[in-house]
Amino acid sequence: MTGASPLAGAVEVLPGDGEYATAARFTVDAAETVLPGHYPGxxxxxxxxxxxCTHQGAxxxxxxxxxxxxxAAVESARFTGPVFPGDRVDIAMAWKQTPAGDWQxxxxxxxxxxxAASVRLRYAPRAAGEAAA
Structure with a gap:
């Protein structure tokens, strides 16, 4: 099963600081389809x-x-500042394996x-026959 993304633009992968410290970037184009209805004007x-953006970068x-x-889960999401059309969003990610064998x-x-935000996502091994998202 594959999902649909609300993003029109692409997330750009950037060099990270090692295997478990990765980075990505997303530039919010004024033509993003989600913008017209989210606080018109x-x-x-x-x-x-x-x-x-975080999920795609991850x-x-x-x-x-x-x-x-x-x-497997969006464990937390905290939004700390607005993001406007034209903004570049830099995403710094840190990975760690949980005691249960999942990855955070x-x-x-x-x-x-x-x-702008802090997001914590949890990833689990795909079940046999499960397609990549």
Whole structure:
């Protein structure tokens, strides 16, 4: 089963600081389809889209030891600053394996104005026959 993404643009993978410290970036184009209905006249990039940016960045940078995982949970999401059309969102991710064998991705998202969000996602090994998301 594959999901649909609310993002029109692509998440760009950046060099990280090692196997478990990865990075990505997303630039919010004014043409993003989610913007017109999210505070008309004063568009703000929706928080769910920041979670999706993190998820896409995580899937693109998953550590080699964690390959073959799929999203199991959004453990937390905290939105700390607005993201507007034209903003570049930098995503710094830190990976760690949990005692249960799942993988956790903790992300800090920033714009040029400062912190925008912190997101924590949990990934579990895919079941036999489960397609990659």
């Amino acid at each position: 004063f568009p703000i990039f929706p928080g769910v889209c920041l979670v999706e 899937l693109a940078t998953v550590p080699e030891k964690a390959e073959g995982v799929s999203l 991705c903790r992300a800090k998202l920033r714009t040029g104005r400062g912190p």
